[in-house]
Amino acid sequence: MTTLSRLYVVKIGGQVIDDPVACADFLHAFAALPGPKVLVHGGGKLATRIGEQLGVTSQYVQGRRITDEATLQLVTMVYGGLINKQLVARLQALGCPAIGLTGADMNLMRAVKRPVKETDYGWVGDLTAEGIRVEAFMRLVEAGEVPVLAPLTHDGNGHLLNTNADTIASCVAVALSAHYRVHLVFCFDQKGVLRHPHDPDSVIPLIRPADMPALMAEGALRDGILPKLENAFAACRAGVEQVLIGPAYALSALSTETSTRAFGTIIRL
């Protein structure tokens, strides 16, 4: 039995990108993470602000943005250009050999344009782990490069597709789990999954599937966290070694194997 190397897939969202101090701290911690790694970033308020200036007013259906042609151009500019390339330039300055990519580049991530049922979501891509070109990712990672992925895929027919960054992180993590012990990290704006929603220090250090009934019974888990946990368990069942949920500033601590941590929740089977 060969021992696989550990590989981190780290996802940051808009709340990190929008905060210069948090973003700088995060980039230092990410650059310092040992071994192969992949960064996936979301959007943030920047796209909304620039969209307003450009007169791009996105339609929403049940809280989900419709990606019309103008919105696709907007996110291609802001996610694929501005945010992605600024992150890459800053990581390079920290000695991290970053390479900023979308799913179109090297055909890394091919998705299916979401089928029109009751709602036409427009240029939105539904990605699965099968859409990840593992061989190309491995070639980059084995050469020491650090892919920095914008939340954009393509359809193979010349169109880019707006794609959820959490989904990209999960799919890349699952697809690479045949070749690495993948640790998937979701940075979010709390210290971890909280036992008492109103006590920010009540972090649950470890959650396994067997813990769920008790946690549900005591009403510990807020509504918003349940889908995240379900996705995390799904990623683990698909091969990811563990999922970590925690604050961006704690990335360096998250990567250490301590059982008594003040922040960060580990999810594993």
Place this chain on the structure above:
Amino acid sequence: MTTLSRLYVVKIGGQVIDDPVACADFLHAFAALPGPKVLVHGGGKLATRIGEQLGVTSQYVQGRRITDEATLQLVTMVYGGLINKQLVARLQALGCPAIGLTGADMNLMRAVKRPVKETDYGWVGDLTAEGIRVEAFMRLVEAGEVPVLAPLTHDGNGHLLNTNADTIASCVAVALSAHYRVHLVFCFDQKGVLRHPHDPDSVIPLIRPADMPALMAEGALRDGILPKLENAFAACRAGVEQVLIGPAYALSALSTETSTRAFGTIIRL
């Protein structure tokens, strides 16, 4: 003596990008070019139009744009994001394994922020062939990838720099000429270098340094073409096998070795 492979470095400017039909024709011809190749693209009117919408009004000094912070963000979005990723997605659809990159990605092109003398040009990068990371380019090219370069470099200290696309094409061509027989192609809006400026069919098929005195004496060369020829000869003296200047639609014909061509001017030593 080993025989080196031929490699094309092709530069397109805004006049191709702004014209949907010309751009589609070009991409088909480029995708069909055999062997290793690199595409370098400029900007076009899109950046100006989006800049106007965003209220970014660039300052010009003697016809040269000053790249202030807002202008740098604009070109990072439009060149590095919108134009670059759309070209990549369309090339992928044509079976061309494109990868869209700036100079920050993989530290491919490191430039020096233009020193402030009489004018502060802002976030503009001066690139030389020494700033090209040849090893990284070769790794991509040898793996069959086709780099698509936006006119952006970086300073290694976390800042992107606005950089002339012609300069990028020349520097990449020169830097790779130690390892390939590099053919550098500048697509522009005429059939080639014209003997009679008012006769669009009077293309000079081949220009060598020895031809210059006679061409100058007969007043054949318009002012605007002289710097292009000087840059082309400089590239050849630095190792590039030949430079071709011609229309984007003729890219496929340019790559054939005919001495009787209706369009395209070859420049060599």
